Amino acid sequence: MNNSETDYSIDVSKLTFEMLKKIRVYLKRLIDAGGSDLHVKANSSVRARINGDIVPLSGEILSHDDALVFAKELLRGRFVELVEHKELDLVYPFDDFTRFRVNIFFQTDGISAVFRLIPVKIMSIDELKLPKIVHKFTEAERGLVLVTGVTGSGKSTTLAALINEINWSQRKHIITIEDPIEFIHKDRKCIVNQRSVGQDTLSFANALRASLREDPDIILVGEMRDLETMEIALHAADTGHLVFSTLHTLDAKETINRIISTFPTGEQNRIRLTFGAVIQGVISQRLIPTVDSKRVAALEVLLRTSHIQQLILESRDDEIVDAIYDGKEIYGSQTFDQAILDLYKAGIVSQEKAFEFATSPADLKLKMEGLEENARLNDKDKKSLESKEYSPSEIFDLKE
Numbered sequence: 001m002n003n004s005e006t007d008y009s010i011d012v013s014k015l016t017f018e019m020l021k022k023i024r025v026y027l028k029r030l031i032d033a034g035g036s037d038l039h040v041k042a043n044s045s046v047r048a049r050i051n052g053d054i055v056p057l058s059g060e061i062l063s064h065d066d067a068l069v070f071a072k073e074l075l076r077g078r079f080v081e082l083v084e085h086k087e088l089d090l091v092y093p094f095d096d097f098t099r100f101r102v103n104i105f106f107q108t109d110g111i112s113a114v115f116r117l118i119p120v121k122i123m124s125i126d127e128l129k130l131p132k133i134v135h136k137f138t139e140a141e142r143g144l145v146l147v148t149g150v151t152g153s154g155k156s157t158t159l160a161a162l163i164n165e166i167n168w169s170q171r172k173h174i175i176t177i178e179d180p181i182e183f184i185h186k187d188r189k190c191i192v193n194q195r196s197v198g199q200d201t202l203s204f205a206n207a208l209r210a211s212l213r214e215d216p217d218i219i220l221v222g223e224m225r226d227l228e229t230m231e232i233a234l235h236a237a238d239t240g241h242l243v244f245s246t247l248h249t250l251d252a253k254e255t256i257n258r259i260i261s262t263f264p265t266g267e268q269n270r271i272r273l274t275f276g277a278v279i280q281g282v283i284s285q286r287l288i289p290t291v292d293s294k295r296v297a298a299l300e301v302l303l304r305t306s307h308i309q310q311l312i313l314e315s316r317d318d319e320i321v322d323a324i325y326d327g328k329e330i331y332g333s334q335t336f337d338q339a340i341l342d343l344y345k346a347g348i349v350s351q352e353k354a355f356e357f358a359t360s361p362a363d364l365k366l367k368m369e370g371l372e373e374n375a376r377l378n379d380k381d382k383k384s385l386e387s388k389e390y391s392p393s394e395i396f397d398l399k400e
Contacts, residue, residue, distance in 0.1 A: 010072055010079045019066055020073040026057050027094055027115060036117055036152065038100075042067035042110030049152075051293055064110040071104060071111045082106075089198070091118070091180045101182055116152075118182045122164045123157065130158065131301055131339075133332030137281055138165045143304075144237040144278045146224075148249045149285035154297050155246045156182050156222075158283060162244060163220060167192060173215055177207040178222035190218075197222075208232045212239075221245040227262050234271070237278035251336065251359070252282040252302040253320050256312060276312035279304050286336060288349050288357045296348055298339040298357065300324065303331050321359075337364050345371065 023040060030038045030048045037049040038057075042064045046057050062070075072079050075088070082088045087105035094100060097120050104113040125134050137145045145162070147155045160183040166172060167190045174190050179197035186192070193214075201207035204221055205228040211219050212232075224230050224245045237243045249255040256275070263271045284300040302308065302324050311319050327333040334342075336359045344354045351368065355361040 006068065008079075008083045010077070012076050015069075015073050015076075017073045019070040023070055023074075024094070027100070029057055030115075030117065031094075031098060038115040039112070040067065040070065040115070041107070041112040044109070052287065052289055052295060067111040071113070074102075074104065074113070089180050091182070099182075101180060119157070122160045122183050122185070125161045125165060128157065128161055128297070130161070130297070131299060131332065131334065133301055133303065134158075134162070134283065134299075135165070136303070136332075137283075138162055138169070140242050140280045142237060142240050142242055142278075143280035144233065144243045144245070144275075145280045145283070146245055146247055146255055147283045147285070148247045148251070148255050150248065150250070153285040153287050155285060158285065158297075159220060159244055159246065160185075163192075163218070166190060166218060172217035174218045174220065175211045175214060175216045176220040176222070177201065177204055177211070178220070179204070204229045205232060208236065212236060212241075216241060218242045218244070223247070224259075230259055230262055234274050234278060238274055242280075249284070251284045251300050251321075252324065253317050255282050255284065256317055256320070272313055272315065276304075276309040279309075279312070284336070286357050288340070288343065289353050290348050291350055296343060298336055298343060299334070300336045300339065301333050303327065303333045305331060335359065337367075340364065341367055341371075344368065 023046070026046045026048070027038055033048065033050050035048040035050040039047045039049070039054065040062065042062060045059055045061055047054050048057050071082060074092070075082055078088065078090070082104060087103065090102050090104075092100045092102050092115065099118045099120065100115040101118055102113060102115050104111065147158050149155050163174060163176070163185055167174065167185055167188045170189060172190045174185070174192045176185070176192070176194045177197065178194065181194050181196045185194065195201050195207050197204060197207065201210070204223070204225060208219065208221055208229060209232055219236055219241055221229065221233055221243065222245070224233055224247055233243050233245060247255055247258060249258050259275060260268050260271055281304060282302040286298045287295045288298050290296050302320070305327065307323055308320065311317065311323060321335055324333045325335045325338060328338055340349065340354050340358055341364060343349045344351065354364060358364040
């Protein structure tokens with residue numbers, strides 16, 4: 001059946017939900033395998049992302065018509081929205097303990113859908129093994145905190161941990177604006193109002209603008225997608241609110257460049273001044289395969305200091321990575337390569353994966369060689385001490 005002949009009508013009473021049951025079997029396999037995403041595509045087999053790799057779950061081919069029926073069974077009355085907008089976001093509750101974020105869309109061969117597993121339990125900053133300095137961002141009274149990284153790098157999980165810590169420890173009003181809502185935050189010490197774009201509000205910008213009249217202390221914006229949202233977020237941070245958000249950028253330097261370059265050239269000096277004043281920090285994430293076939297997050301953490309603020313204001317973005325590196329011992333900031341080196345030293349990631357995900361593999365190699373040389377020298381000194389014969393007085397001095 002070609003696109004011109006496709007039947008897009010929907011009569012829920014005629015649906016058997018057999019295709020949805022079949023996809024639920026694949027979802028269960030994904031959960032049992034510890035995977036993160038399920039890919040359903042017309043004229044292709046169902047596949048899953050497990051430990052970062054796309055793998056087939058069976059050799060069965062899902063036909064064009066099967067995919068269409070599946071979409072109708074999944075969406076029911078919302079199927080007309082898919083036909084109208086050509087893509088649709090939603091949250092699918094698999095059972096009482098498991099939920100999926102779903103994006104369903106049209107593509108050349110028909111309909112595709114991607115299910116992203118949403119952990120039910122909101123893990124804490126410490127459970128996620130994030131750097132201790134990340135706690136500092138929950139204590140800020142105002143400003144902007146950005147969590148960045150590619151799709152699937154764990155940005156939402158980190159944001160949920162930050163909001164959760166505030167929810168349990170402070171008495172604030174938190175508003176989240178998401179597309180769609182992933183982690184559900186119950187009122188603890190805080191009041192938490194969560195709004196879903198498309199369902200509870202028309203857009204990020206509309207909800208963010210309205211939130212300024214809703215007495216918020218903390219605002220979470222699921223993603224800063226456009227100039228208008230960025231402008232309002234910066235204004236909110238500048239007027240006494242603490243704003244959390246995400247960007248699809250690789251590191252802190254690119255994050256700053258992305259925000260500044262979004263604005264017209266004539267506005268960029270003003271935005272640099274505002275951004276430098278309100279930014280509390282940038283957390284950038286990369287998920288790296290571990291030696292035990294799992295994945296671990298390596299984090300670059302930028303904290304605003306007077307030096308960082310000066311670099312932003314003076315457009316000296318190329319010096320930011322060095323400033324982050326130099327601030328590790330004093331402020332707790334860290335570059336990606338510093339984080340990866342720590343993971344390598346702890347035996348969590350292999351040398352091969354460390355080089356693959358490093359910002360500068362050549363620099364990381366030199367640091368590793370320095371570690372190995374120091375280890376050899378320490379081992380040599382230890383053997384020398386063990387082989388040396390000491391006089392009784394020397395032994396007494398050593399014990400002292």
